[in-house]
Amino acid sequence: THDTASWQAADAAHFLHPFTDFQQLAQKGSRIITKADNLYLTDSEGNRLFDAMSGLWCVNVGYGQQSLIDAAAHQMKELPFYNSFFQTTTPPAVELAQLLAEVTPPQFQHVFYAGSGSEGNDTVVRMVRRYWDLQGQPERQVIISRWNGYHGSTMAGASLGGMKYMHAQGGLPIPGITHIDQPHWLEHGAGMTRDAFGLKAAGWLEQKILEVGPDKVAAFIGEPVQGAGGVIVPPATYWPEIQRICDKYNILLVSDEVICGFGRTGNWFGCETMGTKPDLMTFAKGVTSGYIPLGGVMVGDRVAKALIEQGGEFEHGYTYSGHPVACAVAIANIKLIQSLKLVERVRDETGPYLAAQFAKLNDHPLIGETQTCGLMASMQLVKAKDRGDGHPAMFDSALEVGMLCRGHCFANGLVMRAVGDRMIIAPPLVMTIAQVDELMGLIHKCLDLTLGDVRA
Ligand code: PLP
Numbered sequence: 001t002h003d004t005a006s007w008q009a010a011d012a013a014h015f016l017h018p019f020t021d022f023q024q025l026a027q028k029g030s031r032i033i034t035k036a037d038n039l040y041l042t043d044s045e046g047n048r049l050f051d052a053m054s055g056l057w058c059v060n061v062g063y064g065q066q067s068l069i070d071a072a073a074h075q076m077k078e079l080p081f082y083n084s085f086f087q088t089t090t091p092p093a094v095e096l097a098q099l100l101a102e103v104t105p106p107q108f109q110h111v112f113y114a115g116s117g118s119e120g121n122d123t124v125v126r127m128v129r130r131y132w133d134l135q136g137q138p139e140r141q142v143i144i145s146r147w148n149g150y151h152g153s154t155m156a157g158a159s160l161g162g163m164k165y166m167h168a169q170g171g172l173p174i175p176g177i178t179h180i181d182q183p184h185w186l187e188h189g190a191g192m193t194r195d196a197f198g199l200k201a202a203g204w205l206e207q208k209i210l211e212v213g214p215d216k217v218a219a220f221i222g223e224p225v226q227g228a229g230g231v232i233v234p235p236a237t238y239w240p241e242i243q244r245i246c247d248k249y250n251i252l253l254v255s256d257e258v259i260c261g262f263g264r265t266g267n268w269f270g271c272e273t274m275g276t277k278p279d280l281m282t283f284a285k286g287v288t289s290g291y292i293p294l295g296g297v298m299v300g301d302r303v304a305k306a307l308i309e310q311g312g313e314f315e316h317g318y319t320y321s322g323h324p325v326a327c328a329v330a331i332a333n334i335k336l337i338q339s340l341k342l343v344e345r346v347r348d349e350t351g352p353y354l355a356a357q358f359a360k361l362n363d364h365p366l367i368g369e370t371q372t373c374g375l376m377a378s379m380q381l382v383k384a385k386d387r388g389d390g391h392p393a394m395f396d397s398a399l400e401v402g403m404l405c406r407g408h409c410f411a412n413g414l415v416m417r418a419v420g421d422r423m424i425i426a427p428p429l430v431m432t433i434a435q436v437d438e439l440m441g442l443i444h445k446c447l448d449l450t451l452g453d454v455r456a
Pocket residue numbers: 056116117118119121150151152153223227228256257258259284285295
């Protein structure tokens with residue numbers, strides 16, 4: 001067996017981590033998480049941490065749920081693997097497809113399975129282009145997405161995403177993908193009401209469509225609430241206007257529900273919270289609460305009809321498309337979300353309570369803006385609340401105030417993420433009101449410690 005130091009040495013010697021500075025990892029060592037239960041992680045030093053990020057936005061039902069564990073063990077014994085290529089299937093893959101058709105909005109009666117959110121979005125790129133081919137409009141190739149959005153790490157996923165530091169490695173984006181700015185009021189909305197800004201930001205889509213040529217645009221894709229970009233909750237006017245523009249130009253609307261799906265926003269899917277009717281919907285993460293990898297695309301009637309009735313083969317698929325063990329865990333997970341009434345709890349109880357607590361954070365001298373949507377929330381750390389035009393003054397990014405705050409969180413038993421100077425959370429949906437209070441106590445403590453550093 002290993003102790004912390006020997007785990008860290010072996011880790012640094014052999015494991016190339018995703019999105020990790022290799023030099024820093026070698027110097028400081030990784031934090032080693034060994035166990036978890038409910039909302040709490042335990043590390044190799046025996047520290048207990050409140051996991052306000054649900055792992056990577058995925059452990060919606062919390063850790064240690066026996067019904068998911070049993071579902072995996074049972075299916076492993078029954079049939080650990082069989083594929084879904086070439087006209088074969090397995091009972092869990094069929095049962096999950098049926099269940100997904102029930103819990104998703106009515107236009108979704110079909111699913112295409114993948115192994116992750118990235119693979120789901122790669123599927124989206126090929127599927128929308130295939131759709132327009134079948135419509136006799138093969139020149140409709142261009143997909144519009146948003147700067148600072150996150151859609152995964154494969155070539156197509158990272159291209160759809162708008163993280164410029166990702167594009168800089170590997171010659172991205174791939175051809176036929178173009179971006180518009182995000183509906184981030186703090187960044188782009190100075191001098192405007194949020195609602196007026198929401199309409200303006202949606203208007204950028206129309207401008208881009210006209211610039212590309214409406215007959216060349218295949219689809220628009222976005223996260224209902226931008227997650228990795230900093231939990232940017234769009235103004236209420238934004239998504240309805242995006243829907244109107246997509247309808248006007250007959251463009252497919254794709255909702256990336258990898259984070260927002262399965263209850264996160266207080267509805268089953270983020271598009272329901274935002275009032276859109278997407279043609280395709282990417283999912284992953286919360287579909288299994290992260291207990292096992294699974295992702296995919298919900299395919300709306302318009303696209304499904306074309307694929308099925310005009311189609312022949314869609315030349316696409318993954319070994320693990322419809323993996324029986326992953327599907328069995330997803331079924332158990334969805335049934336648990338239903339029986340614990342987690343979506344209703346987020347919508348009616350914990351979501352509104354968290355929103356009220358976050359609103360109070362605006363009294364803290366470090367906080368310039370807070371936003372919540374269901375159980376995802378963000379707070380912007382700022383130098384001054386008003387620089388003179390109603391907008392806050394930001395810190396010099398070189399000060400890395402967000403990272404300072406994140407350090408205090410770790411040291412005090414809280415996992416919270418920093419996106420620049422924006423602190424974000426997305427706790428498990430099983431969180432109780434008492435646990436919201438516990439979380440807010442930790443957040444206040446860490447903000448005060450950060451304020452002490454900034455003033456020193
Ligand atoms: N889409 C969104 C909105 C995401 O947040 C993520 C992951 O964080 C992905 C896609 C990619 O999913 P995966 O990491 O499972 O490939």
